Amino acid sequence: MSLDGAVPWDDRGLTLGDGLFETLLARGGQLVAFEAHLARLVAGCGVLGLPAPEAAAARQACEAALAEAGLGAARAAVRLTLTAGSGGRGLDRPPSLAPRLFATAAAAPRPATPARLAIAATRRNDASPAARLKTLAYLDNILARREAQAAGADEAVMLNTRGEVACAAVANLIWRRDGRLFTPALGCGVLDGIVRRGLLAAARDAGEAIAEVAVGRAALDAADAIVLTNSLVGVRPVDALDGRALQSGELAETLARLVEPLIQGASADPDRLSSPSR
Incomplete structure (x- = not known):
């Protein structure tokens, strides 16, 4: 090596x-x-x-x-x-x-503002084993991000080849609808994110599970709040999807409080973040 x-x-x-x-x-x-x-x-x-x-x-x-x-x-x-x-x-x-x-x-300063999202035409190849790995081949993500920026957004939402919501270009997605929380299932071509995994565990322990689903973009269109999660930003609120305003700050704060103790204690209890999510 x-x-x-x-x-x-x-x-x-x-x-x-x-x-x-x-x-x-x-x-x-x-x-x-x-x-x-x-x-x-x-x-x-x-x-x-x-x-x-x-x-x-x-x-x-x-x-x-x-x-x-x-x-x-x-x-x-x-x-x-x-x-x-x-x-x-x-x-x-x-x-x-x-x-x-x-x-x-x-x-890596923490982002000071919420994110604005746009649905990208570039698709996530859910049939590829590489879709669930952090490989060095990130061209699709780059193209999706460029699309979003050209549309006046900060970040892209990528659908998979079946038209299901998969992820952002460099983050996992969680949204709220009718008081319930959802995130795309790994089978949609989703990276098993460290923060995503921690939030699934923390929400389950708190008695408010985050459902892992395979759904189309209409699910995001019906959401009242959306957040992005990854290891650098933690939990970041989204204030617009394709120009539609969202109020995601409260959800982001709630989820950040849930996951922070797990991240802080990861060295002492690594299995909580390194075990596959359920």
């Missing part, structure tokens, strides 16, 4: 998107939910047939990236990247893989 930060021209992550990544939040030099992110990366390695990195090497790479960027005391995003290593021309991997592991860090 190479820890060299230099990526050569024949690296399969660069040429073919053959690899995985995780984006972690760091606060005051502490990696939030590191064990949960590593567990998801390791599970993804199993699906792609890649050797998984050692926990110590992964943590060392993340902490070194924070130090090198001078962000030890800041709120920062740490990206841990694993590629299949060098491989030459063509699709076939070399007989002996030498994966490349490296990390980068950048400042």
